[in-house]
Amino acid sequence: MESGVQVSTPECAGMLNAIGDSLYVIGGKWKLRVIVALGEGNKRFNEIQRTVDGISARVLSSELKELEMNGFVKRIVHTQTPVVVEYQLTDYAGTLSEVLRTLAEWGTKHRDKIRRER
Amino acid sequence: MESGVQVSTPECAGMLNAIGDSLYVIGGKWKLRVIVALGEGNKRFNEIQRTVDGISARVLSSELKELEMNGFVKRIVHTQTPVVVEYQLTDYAGTLSEVLRTLAEWGTKHRDKIRRER
């Protein structure tokens, strides 16, 4: 091994399953982006929608529900008048920080590469 | 900050775009899994299909084409008889190693967490 092509750990099968598990929970078009958006701090529904470019209300609503079910997001209702609803990341969402970091890093480098090629 | 909830870097917008770029290229249900499968070493078409559980020939074919277009995979035709076709990761696929590592690590931990909860 010299060029970094060999990506796998000794047993590839375990890695395959582990990656499968990850994608099952945080895969898809929006989940990670919503989480990143909330990484800035608590947000209200429409704020999130404005931050995550292109997401519709319907989809955001269902994504937030799934994220809540999976323990990444907490929904906080401030019972003032008018009622204010905030979403915030849970501690568990913090376990994704390394994933997000590497993914963002790679995306940046990849974009640069594409730029250079054109 | 004490609990790791704060996932974002100073500017979240950049991270949002970077993650978006990543997902655009390596997002989806199969791409990363095909790459991991090839991480074991070169493979033939049907070998890959057997390794990546659940993928159909049609889908694998199109995924391989996209991965080739994006510079992750090289298609090698050995012109013997019978003709043998191999797929191998390029050096560029190696740039994903950190992403794959963190993703696999997280997936493993997450599965453990789910197990404990049930």
Add this chain to the structure above:
DNA sequence: CGGTATCCCACAGGATACTG
């Protein structure tokens, strides 16, 4: 504002059959 309900379509992707 913070959503939910409905409708609808595009497309990912499964099944099967077929070819060199």
Add this chain to the structure above:
DNA sequence: CAGTATCCTGTGGGATACCG
């Protein structure tokens, strides 16, 4: 074996309208 062609379904997700 290594795919391609065809067909078909499920569903992700957009648009719009509506409600408390």
